[in-house]
Amino acid sequence: MTRKLSSLFLSFFCCVALFPQTPQPPKVALVLSGGGAKGFAHLGVLKVLEEENIPIDIIVGTSIGSIVGGLYAIGYSADEIIQISEEANWTHLLSDFVSRRELTQASKTEQQRYVISLPIAENKFPVLPRGMVNGQNVFNLFCGLAANIPQDADFTTFPISFASVGIDLETGHEVVMKNGFLPSAIYASMAIPGVFVPGHHNGHLLSDGGLVNNFPTNVAKEMGADIIIGVDLRKDLYQADEIVSMDKLSHQIINFYSLNRDSLNRELCDIIIRPDMNGYDIHSFNRQAQDTLMMRGRASTLEVLDQIRALKEQYHLRKPEVAVRLTTPDKWNIVGIKFSGNHAVSDNLLMSMVNKKIPGVYSYEKIKESINYMYGMGVFKRVYFTLDDPEVTDDGYNLENQGHLNPREAQDGKDMLHQDAHEPPDKILNIVIEEDKAWNFNVGLRLNTKSELSMILNSTRKDYSKFIGLLSFTADISKNPYLTVLAELDKAKLPKIAIQADGAYNQTPIFLSKNDYFDADLLTASIKLFTYQPFLNHSTIGLGIKQEFYDVDIHNKNGILNSHYVDENKHFFFHLYGFYQFDNLNDFYFPTRGSDVFTEFSLTKDVVLNRINPIWLLKNRNAIPLHKNSTLLLNAYARTLFSDVPIHLGNFVASKDYELRFNHHLPFYGLPSSWSTAKNTFIGAIEFRQHLYKRHYVTAAANILFHGEEFNDINTYKAIYGAGLTYEFRSPFGPMGFTLGYADAYRKLVVSANLGFWF
Numbered sequence: 001m002t003r004k005l006s007s008l009f010l011s012f013f014c015c016v017a018l019f020p021q022t023p024q025p026p027k028v029a030l031v032l033s034g035g036g037a038k039g040f041a042h043l044g045v046l047k048v049l050e051e052e053n054i055p056i057d058i059i060v061g062t063s064i065g066s067i068v069g070g071l072y073a074i075g076y077s078a079d080e081i082i083q084i085s086e087e088a089n090w091t092h093l094l095s096d097f098v099s100r101r102e103l104t105q106a107s108k109t110e111q112q113r114y115v116i117s118l119p120i121a122e123n124k125f126p127v128l129p130r131g132m133v134n135g136q137n138v139f140n141l142f143c144g145l146a147a148n149i150p151q152d153a154d155f156t157t158f159p160i161s162f163a164s165v166g167i168d169l170e171t172g173h174e175v176v177m178k179n180g181f182l183p184s185a186i187y188a189s190m191a192i193p194g195v196f197v198p199g200h201h202n203g204h205l206l207s208d209g210g211l212v213n214n215f216p217t218n219v220a221k222e223m224g225a226d227i228i229i230g231v232d233l234r235k236d237l238y239q240a241d242e243i244v245s246m247d248k249l250s251h252q253i254i255n256f257y258s259l260n261r262d263s264l265n266r267e268l269c270d271i272i273i274r275p276d277m278n279g280y281d282i283h284s285f286n287r288q289a290q291d292t293l294m295m296r297g298r299a300s301t302l303e304v305l306d307q308i309r310a311l312k313e314q315y316h317l318r319k320p321e322v323a324v325r326l327t328t329p330d331k332w333n334i335v336g337i338k339f340s341g342n343h344a345v346s347d348n349l350l351m352s353m354v355n356k357k358i359p360g361v362y363s364y365e366k367i368k369e370s371i372n373y374m375y376g377m378g379v380f381k382r383v384y385f386t387l388d389d390p391e392v393t394d395d396g397y398n399l400e401n402q403g404h405l406n407p408r409e410a411q412d413g414k415d416m417l418h419q420d421a422h423e424p425p426d427k428i429l430n431i432v433i434e435e436d437k438a439w440n441f442n443v444g445l446r447l448n449t450k451s452e453l454s455m456i457l458n459s460t461r462k463d464y465s466k467f468i469g470l471l472s473f474t475a476d477i478s479k480n481p482y483l484t485v486l487a488e489l490d491k492a493k494l495p496k497i498a499i500q501a502d503g504a505y506n507q508t509p510i511f512l513s514k515n516d517y518f519d520a521d522l523l524t525a526s527i528k529l530f531t532y533q534p535f536l537n538h539s540t541i542g543l544g545i546k547q548e549f550y551d552v553d554i555h556n557k558n559g560i561l562n563s564h565y566v567d568e569n570k571h572f573f574f575h576l577y578g579f580y581q582f583d584n585l586n587d588f589y590f591p592t593r594g595s596d597v598f599t600e601f602s603l604t605k606d607v608v609l610n611r612i613n614p615i616w617l618l619k620n621r622n623a624i625p626l627h628k629n630s631t632l633l634l635n636a637y638a639r640t641l642f643s644d645v646p647i648h649l650g651n652f653v654a655s656k657d658y659e660l661r662f663n664h665h666l667p668f669y670g671l672p673s674s675w676s677t678a679k680n681t682f683i684g685a686i687e688f689r690q691h692l693y694k695r696h697y698v699t700a701a702a703n704i705l706f707h708g709e710e711f712n713d714i715n716t717y718k719a720i721y722g723a724g725l726t727y728e729f730r731s732p733f734g735p736m737g738f739t740l741g742y743a744d745a746y747r748k749l750v751v752s753a754n755l756g757f758w759f
Contacts, residue, residue: 026315029058029225031217031269032065034210035233036192036282039064040085040290041275044297045231046078052308054229055319058161060220062209065231066164066189070182071145073155073162074326082294084145090285096136101584101594102369103376104353105540106470110378112588113759114442114458115733135187135196136375136382142183143384144364148326151181151386158326161223164189165209165216166201174212175204176219183384192282197381217268227311230269231297235277271307275300332387332427335359341433343380344465350374354431355537361424371431379462381434387427438462445733446756450659450673454478456759476759480506480661495533502526506661510652511675514746521553522648528575538584546575550648571646577602589735589758590689590697590728591623592631604649614642615649617664633687633699637666640711641679651677653705655724655741655750658758669701670722670743672750678707680717695730720745731755 030049032042042065049056061069071081091097100108110117155162155178163178166188177185180202188199188206198207209216217228266272275296280289301308311317337358339350354370356362367385375383444456460472470488475481482504489497503525511517530544549572577600585594597620604613618638626632639651652665654673660666665674668683685703692698701724708717722743729736734757741750 025055025317026226027057027224028055028227028229028317029060029217029220029223030056030069031215031220031228031230032059032061032069033215033230033232033234034061034063034065034190034208035277036064037284037289038233038275038277038280038282038293039068040293041233041277041297041300042068042231043078043082043085044275044294044299045273045301046072046081047294048298048301048305049229049308050078052305052312053319054308054312055317056160058163058220058223058225060163060165060216060223061189062165062214062216063190063192064233066186066209067142070142070162070164070186073158073160074146074149074182075159076145076327080327085290086287088141093137093141094133094285096134096375098136098372098376099586100588101538101586102372104373104378104534105581105583107376107378108583108588110442110460113456113757114444115757116443118441120439120441120459120461132194133196134382135191135199136384138190139183139187139382140368140371140384142186143386144368145327146182147332147364147385147387148328149182151388152179153182154179155182155185156223163216163219163223165213165219166191166199166204166206167209167212169198169205169207172212174209175201175206176216177201181386213265215262215265217265221268227315228269229271229273229308230266231273231275232266233275233277270311271304273297273300273304329424331361331363331424332429333359333361333424334429335390335426336428337431338428339431339433341435343433343435344463345377345379345433345435345469350431350433352534353377356429359426362429367429374431374433377462379435379438379464381436383434384432386430386432388430390426390428435464444757444759446658446754446758448658448754448756449752450654450661451478451480454480454756454759480504480508495531497529497531499529500527502528508661508674509672510647511672514748518554520647523551524648525549532579538582540581540583541579543578544576546577548573548575550646552647554647571606573646573649574605575602576605585621585623590691590730591621591633592625593623595623596621604645611643613645613649615645615664616640619666629691631689631691633685633689633701635667635683635685635687635703637681637683637685639664639666639681642711651679651681651707653677653681653683655752656726656737656739656754658754659752668705668720668722668743669703669724669739670741670750671720671746675746677705678709678718680709680711681705681707697726697728697730699726699728700724701726734758 032039046068056072059069059073061067068081071084072078076084100111103111163176164185166175166177167173168175177188184199184201188201188204189209191197191199191206192208193211198205200206213219214234215230215232217230220228275293276299277296280293284293334356335358337351337354337356339347343350353374355373356366356370371383371385374380439461440459442458442460444458446454455477456474457477458472458474460470462470468487468489470486472484472486474484474486476483482502484500484502486498486500504523506522507519508522509517509519526546526548528544528546530542532540532542534540579598579600582595582597585591585596598618600617602615604615605611606613616639618636620636622634624632624634641649641651648662649664652674653668653671654660654665654675655667655669655671657667659673661674666681666683668675669685683703683705685701687699687701689697689699703722705720705722706717708714710716720743722741724739724741726737726739733755736755737753739752741752743750
């Protein structure tokens, strides 16, 4: 019986072996080399391969090839990647720039004040950073484009099997990335040393794979490729007389490392596509360059189209339908938010910065707004996000320990499971934070008609693991110097609490009229304790107390003091004040949209004379876009003194904002700095700004000032009319401007000029 069974099985296997089987089609791999902006040529290649229905089973990429290859592997078409590249603002994307509207108020001040910012190392000396760019924006773009990919993905299971290449900065060895978090794999492969900070992936500190394997056809072969189509963007080695720039020198050095490997890698290719790169380099990210490079990629592919078609015919290559698209959906129902990574900032503060209702349907753009606002604190090396599936139990979603929820708005977990197939899927928004103990040394410079030459030096430490989360020292070195020390406490469940000490010395002529003026030397010192809380979008509310001392020395020339000034030379004052600010201007110096409203009410008590002086201040700027290059600015300013005040608390105006010495001074075209006005001062201004060319602007302005001594007696108010014409240039060192102003109360041409940021 056993012999009969053995004979039967032997006959069966022989029949199976002799039965004709359908041969498996060969695996086709596409290998995309690095090359920075030259990688737009890859898109032209992909477009032709799609038109010819060439199946791609494997994609391997380095640097820009990793970006294009990774997106194509998860299901983006060539047209979709082209659209992404055309819509991207590459200047901002390849920097850590965060829109001013998405910054905290403190970060807005830092952005508009300093021209140089350097990190301070543990030895207390400023150092150069590991890279000019943290990669915050481009990393989050990858997070958005790959939001539907799990954090621990196997890249070989994508619709097209994928791998990227990087160099391990600890060992110098090549690292092939086939699993893990896709955005970090793509970023690590493109992190050019000295430009981008290195990337972390699966426990490795990595940088641009072009340093070790810029044309990784061997990786494709190891992944099972039978046919390899390679796109090589590199040029041949330069001759000695051609090495005339840093870009060409870097290109030459990188190519030295890959010379030996190149010959082997090219031999593995069945077809090599080499687009013409003449006239373009790794920095050519402008729209004209994109279009030209894509056309050149297409043209170079058409040159070898006969070879491609021959392979297609020989192996009967047919492109299958992609059954899984990992690029959709593009909106998600966020049912919870959690924070992971390294951070000492309280979750309550982070939640207030996210400012999202939960549950709620959000796109990548809406999620990015919250990410940018958190990054804008200036204490994080990087903030990015992933989307996780909620934990499912028999009763629905187990949202306990899954993040922060709004109990009044969260749905029942059982209801969440019963969703329509077309509804956005439920996700937990996981915000990953890489906190740093930021300590920076900042420098600002300016030269203007008020302060002459001035330098501001600042040292700011942000470390929210300590009791004092923020500590800042600022010194203005000029003929009118000042010193400020600020310390902030940022504790969970409490508004921000801060203490600030200031000291300032000012020498200035004070104008009472066209011919009456006096010189004043003013010394002020103060200490204040205040608290403030950001809320909603772009709003901050605060309350504080301040103890102030002032000493004024008046050199009376042609004028006399206004009657509402207290004439004592030295005094202590106590202030109780509250303020509100809304600021969503898209730019401080050249806004094209948004508003900035600041209002403050204070009760100022004269310690010696025991008088209480109520004071109200309003500053409001509004930018309204009229056309692509034209902006209408509507501004309003007001300050009201309800009783007599010392000289330094009086109402003063100046021709331009950079001539204002104190926060309560107001701008007015046509009057010199500092022109004294009555106890109740109201200003309205209208400006028309034209963006002429690149960084050049011209502004025409008209303003009117009403002022009087008695708040309710409008009949006694006097009016001053003024106008101004300004030319400005946005320079790397801050705005450079020249203003001509004229007012009927002064009847002289007022000239104001400035170079540098205002402070």
